[in-house]
Amino acid sequence: MPFRWTRVLALLLLGIGTRAQAIEVCDAPPRFGLSQAAIAIVRAACEEHRQWMRPFIDRQGRLASLRVTEAESGNLADHGLVPWQRVAGYWRESGTLSQVVGEPGAASCWAPPGNRFTDNDCRAFLIDTPWSAAFVSWVMTRAGVMNFTRSPRHIDYIRAAFRDGGSGGPYRFTDPTIEKPAPGDLLCFIRNRRQVMGFAGLNAALASRAGVPNQSHCDIVVAANVGGDRTLHLIGGNVLNAVTMRQLDLDRSGRVVLPLPRVSEDGGDATGPGAECTPAQPDQCNFNRQDWAVLLKLQVADPAPAAPAAPPPVDPQPLPQVPPAPEAPGQAAAPNTPPAAAPPVEAAAPLKSGE
Known part of the structure; x- marks a missing residue:
C-alpha cells in the first residue's frame, strides 16, 4: 500500500477512535458518591432533554x-409524545397548574387532548405563560424530592x-x-x-x-x-x-x-x-x-439503611433426664436425680519469677 494511503487510513482510524470516546454527559453513569436524590433528579432532567x-x-x-419547540404538534423523540401536550403534563403533574387556574387558557389544559377548542386554548396558555418553574417542579416531583416548594x-x-x-x-x-x-x-x-x-x-x-x-x-x-x-x-x-x-x-x-x-x-x-x-x-x-x-x-x-432484624429468641431446652440406675437384688431403687456437680478445681498458683 502506498505511503499516502497508509497515512490517510491512519488518520481515519484516529478520527473514528476520537469519536468513539465522546459520550453524552446524560448517558454517563452517575458520579461516585452522589446521593440517590441527586441521581433521581439528574435522571429525570436528562430523560426530558433526550425527549x-x-x-x-x-x-x-x-x-x-x-x-x-413548545407549541408544535409533531413528535418528540419517543413517537406519540407531542411537545405542547408534554408541557401541559409538566403543569398538571407538578401540581402547579392549579396555582394559575385563573390565567386565560389554563383550565383547558385539564381537558384530555382531542377537542379543537380546548386544545387551542391550552396551547395559547402554554405559549403565553413561562413554564420553566413548572418544569423544575415536575422534575422534583418525578425524583421524589420531599418538601420542595412546587x-x-x-x-x-x-x-x-x-x-x-x-x-x-x-x-x-x-x-x-x-x-x-x-x-x-x-x-x-x-x-x-x-x-x-x-x-x-x-x-x-x-x-x-x-x-x-x-x-x-x-x-x-x-x-x-x-x-x-x-x-x-x-x-x-x-x-x-x-x-x-x-x-x-x-x-x-x-x-x-x-x-x-x-x-x-x-x-x-x-x-x-x-x-x-x-x-x-x-x-x-x-x-x-x-x-x-x-x-x-x-x-x-438519603434514608439511613434499616438496622438488621434481631434474631428470634431461642427457647431454652429442657435438661436431659438421667435414667435410673438398675436395681440390685435386695436394694432399693436410686432416686431419679442428676449427678452431683464435681468439686471445683483449684487454680494453679502463678509462676514466680525465674520458675
Missing part, C-alpha cells in the same frame, strides 16, 4: 441545536431555600462564586432588571423582604467537570421554548465562571442576547450572559 432531542447552548452562549415561580423555592435551607429544607441558599456546583443543584439568575443584583443584592432583598425580584429562572445541574473538561452542564425548561442544556465554564477548583451579566435597559425580557447581537457583532450574541445570583445546593440526605 426534546437534546438542544443545547454551548460554552460561548450560542444556540447550537434546536429541533422542536411553584410556577422560581422565586418561591429560592425564598424557601433562603428561609429553610439551614433547617431541613431540600436546598441551601449559597453564593455561586464560592460554592462548587454538583449534580442535583439549581443555578438561578434574575430576569428583567435594569441593574445587576447578584448574590449580595438577592440576599439583602430576601433578608429585608423589600425589592424581592418576581422574575427569575433556574437550571438543574446534571454534570460537572466530566472527564476533567471543566464544563458545567445544566438543563432547564422553557429555555428558548424547549428543554435545553446549557454549558458554562468551570475554573480549576470546580467553581463556575459566571459570564459578565447583561441587564435589560428597557425593562423587557433580558434572557436573550440583546439588541447588540447582530451579524456584524457575533461576539455580543451570548445567551449565558445572565444575572446569575444564587446556587441552591441540594442537601437531601
